[in-house]
Amino acid sequence: MTYSDEARARLDKDAQRILARYPMKRSAILPLLHLVQSEEGFVSPDGIAFCAETLDVGTAEVSAVATFYTQLRRRPAGEYHVGVCTNTLCALMGGDAIWEALRDHVGVDHHGTTRDGKITLERLECNAACDYAPVVMVNWEYFDNQTPESVKELVDDLRAGKDVTPTRGADKVCTFKEVSRILAGFGDGRANEGPSAGPASLAGLETDGGRKGAAS
Amino acid sequence: MTALTPVLSSRWAEPRSWTLETYESGGGYVALAKALKSAPADVIRVVKDSGLRGRGGAGFATAAKWGYLPPDDGGPRYLVVNADESEPGTCKDVPLLMASPHLLLEGLVIAAYATGVRQAFIYLRGEVVHVHRRLLQALDEARAKGYLGRNILGSGLDLEVTLHAGAGAYICGEETALLSSLEGYRGQPRLRPPYPAVSGLYSRPTIINNVETIASLPGILGRGAAWFASMGTRDAKGHAFFSLSGHVNRPGQYEAPFGITLRELIQAAGGMRPGRRLKFWTPGGSSSELLTVKHLDVPLDHESVGAVGSQLGTRGIQVFDDTACVVRAVARWTDFYRHESCGKCTPCREGTFWLTQVLDRIEKGKGTRADLDRLLETCTSIRGRSLCALGDGATMTIVSSLEHFKAEYAAHIDGHGCPFDPRQTALFSSPGAKEADA
Numbered sequence: 277m278t279y280s281d282e283a284r285a286r287l288d289k290d291a292q293r294i295l296a297r298y299p300m301k302r303s304a305i306l307p308l309l310h311l312v313q314s315e316e317g318f319v320s321p322d323g324i325a326f327c328a329e330t331l332d333v334g335t336a337e338v339s340a341v342a343t344f345y346t347q348l349r350r351r352p353a354g355e356y357h358v359g360v361c362t363n364t365l366c367a368l369m370g371g372d373a374i375w376e377a378l379r380d381h382v383g384v385d386h387h388g389t390t391r392d393g394k395i396t397l398e399r400l401e402c403n404a405a406c407d408y409a410p411v412v413m414v415n416w417e418y419f420d421n422q423t424p425e426s427v428k429e430l431v432d433d434l435r436a437g438k439d440v441t442p443t444r445g446a447d448k449v450c451t452f453k454e455v456s457r458i459l460a461g462f463g464d465g466r467a468n469e470g471p472s473a474g475p476a477s478l479a480g481l482e483t484d485g486g487r488k489g490a491a492s
Numbered sequence: 493m494t495a496l497t498p499v500l501s502s503r504w505a506e507p508r509s510w511t512l513e514t515y516e517s518g519g520g521y522v523a524l525a526k527a528l529k530s531a532p533a534d535v536i537r538v539v540k541d542s543g544l545r546g547r548g549g550a551g552f553a554t555a556a557k558w559g560y561l562p563p564d565d566g567g568p569r570y571l572v573v574n575a576d577e578s579e580p581g582t583c584k585d586v587p588l589l590m591a592s593p594h595l596l597l598e599g600l601v602i603a604a605y606a607t608g609v610r611q612a613f614i615y616l617r618g619e620v621v622h623v624h625r626r627l628l629q630a631l632d633e634a635r636a637k638g639y640l641g642r643n644i645l646g647s648g649l650d651l652e653v654t655l656h657a658g659a660g661a662y663i664c665g666e667e668t669a670l671l672s673s674l675e676g677y678r679g680q681p682r683l684r685p686p687y688p689a690v691s692g693l694y695s696r697p698t699i700i701n702n703v704e705t706i707a708s709l710p711g712i713l714g715r716g717a718a719w720f721a722s723m724g725t726r727d728a729k730g731h732a733f734f735s736l737s738g739h740v741n742r743p744g745q746y747e748a749p750f751g752i753t754l755r756e757l758i759q760a761a762g763g764m765r766p767g768r769r770l771k772f773w774t775p776g777g778s779s780s781e782l783l784t785v786k787h788l789d790v791p792l793d794h795e796s797v798g799a800v801g802s803q804l805g806t807r808g809i810q811v812f813d814d815t816a817c818v819v820r821a822v823a824r825w826t827d828f829y830r831h832e833s834c835g836k837c838t839p840c841r842e843g844t845f846w847l848t849q850v851l852d853r854i855e856k857g858k859g860t861r862a863d864l865d866r867l868l869e870t871c872t873s874i875r876g877r878s879l880c881a882l883g884d885g886a887t888m889t890i891v892s893s894l895e896h897f898k899a900e901y902a903a904h905i906d907g908h909g910c911p912f913d914p915r916q917t918a919l920f921s922s923p924g925a926k927e928a929d930a
């Protein structure tokens with residue numbers, strides 16, 4: 277393994293906290309895989325070996341699990357993962373046009389990464405925000421009601437190193453590594469940022485029927 | 493006109509609605525305190541009397557599901573909240589957890605108390621990082637305040653809750669695949685029986701419920717079964733989210749009693765886009781048969797939607813107007829099932845692959861009339877022959893669209909291309925798109 281001593285000690289400490297959450301060790305495999313992604317930005321051979329050692333299972337077993345899940349990356353990728361939902365609802369509401377415009381603008385295709393290492397593009401399946409279609413995700417934060425123009429501006433800002441603010445999320449989009457650490461179960465103190473809900477989530481409250489019928 | 497009934501969403505507009513402070517100021521955790529003063533069997537009886545049915549898709553009676561747990565043998569039993577929300581069109585659990593995570597946690601403690609569980613899990617899809625932040629914080633707040641942990645509110649109940657992030661796989665929402673994934677394996681379904689209530693996580697008795705199901709419990713325990721059962725229809729009681737997306741003026745979450753109709757929901761949502769008419773819709777996500785303008789007045793409850801040949805499912809209602817190409821819509825959904833098929837059984841793995849090939853060439857104007865029969869044959873070979881409901885789900889929009897819109901498939905084949913302009917379907921206007929003809 278090529279982790280520095282410092283990195284290895286830090287990972288070991290986090291891994292122990294993850295293991296403590298489960299009655300059976302092996303259940304910790306997904307959070308551990310998110311954890312190793314937070315170290316290197318992808319699941320490296322070192323990351324696989326670390327998980328295997330922590331869980332007392334073979335590296336082949338860890339690989340078999342890791343390859344099943346689309347959020348786990350098998351090779352180095354961009355600091356910002358930009359996903360365009362092209363499942364039916366978003367696609368027809370404009371997601372397909374957004375995807376084409378973005379792909380041409382950035383110059384890489386599905387799963388491609390820009391040469392500056394900033395942006396990886398992906399076509400996404402439904403991300404549970406159809407009422408905000410068309411939806412784009414940057415490092416798994418919501419960018420609701422997008423257009424081809426808004427998304428081109430968004431990636432330009434990301435590549436220029438500017439902070440970008442999701443529609444419903446933290447005050448700024450964190451890096452892919454930072455976000456992976458949250459998915460490993462470690463909060464980053466940003467829970468109180470952003471709104472309670474976007475306008476579509478509140479739509480039913482804001483109709484006459486909603487006010488009149490409020491069952492509270 | 494059926495009035496909307498915002499219950500779970502009623503406080504989402506409040507500032508910092510996600511904090512324990514806001515939740516408590518609105519009467520949060522009072523229902524829990526009340527529930528802990530009665531016996532677990534009494535809590536189950538209230539849930540039974542309320543008529544609560546699962547909100548994750550199948551609509552199974554919640555108290556009945558809990559009733560399948562074997563008697564306590566002294567060993568562990570588990571409760572798993574299904575927060576994987578990935579069925580296309582379904583978008584209710586994520587906003588609920590973002591705005592009101594304590595509603596789930598309060599319901600979770602009530603459910604754990606009723607079923608004798610001391611360790612619970614929340615399996616939350618990984619692709620929603622801000623929801624992870626809010627839930628992690630809510631768990632910390634609840635532990636610090638004694639709503640979780642040891643001897644909760646002095647009742648003697650101990651409960652630990654672990655938030656578990658998925659990593660991108662629709663199939664992990666299927667309950668047995670979810671358990672495989674939570675045990676640390678590839679998320680592939682298992683044959684039932686045994687049902688999870690008997691042999692689930694780590695082969696121990698396990699209850700799996702949807703987020704909205706569990707979040708409905710504080711209201712039921714706080715306000716009573718009769719209050720809950722006063723909403724809805726004879727067999728489908730209570731309030732539920734109807735998630736409207738697509739070509740309506742105000743897409744969003746509409747909490748209403750079962751039995752509301754699409755016509756009423758579209759009215760609440762400000763109507764269809766100007767100058768456009770309803771063409772087709774999914775009542776329950778993409779794993780339900782498409783319905784049309786003929787079904788505007790069907791009461792949206794499990795039995796009535798079943799009677800017109802579809803399923804209420806997740807109430808993920810995707811609405812498309814007359815600019816939308818049904819072949820394009822169905823081809824894209826089918827591609828989703830191909831992508832998400834876990835590969836464990838042949839009819840689904842191979843079948844979804846063939847379906848996408850055929851649909852793709854029809855959409856591009858390269859199909860033949862024989863392809864339409866091929867589609868139906870392939871659907872027949874998947875339906876009922878797959879290990880889990882994903883395979884069945886893949887066929888729903890295909891078979892129903894061929895029933896309602898066969899002429900549109902024929903138009904693609906005979907006209908050697910798609911007769912629709914995708915620019916008109918999009919919500920933003922693109923250069924060259926024709927104006928909506930009123």
Ligand SMILES: Cc1cc2nc3c(=O)[nH]c(=O)nc-3n(C[C@H](O)[C@H](O)[C@H](O)COP(=O)(O)O)c2cc1C
Nearest residue numbers: 546547548574576577578665666667701702705881
């Ligand atoms: C392919 C597939 C995906 C599913 N995805 C979900 C999901 O994301 N969330 C959910 O609650 N149920 C989902 N279900 C249904 C679950 O298997 C299960 O029935 C449900 O979680 C039970 O909860 P309930 O009784 O509270 O409805 C899915 C089922 C299938 C077949």
Ligand code: SF4
Nearest residue numbers: 836837840878880883
């Ligand atoms: S039906 Fe499809 S998703 Fe379900 S077990 Fe078979 S291959 Fe996997």
Ligand code: FES
Nearest residue numbers: 361366402403406
């Ligand atoms: S289809 Fe895009 S979020 Fe649901």
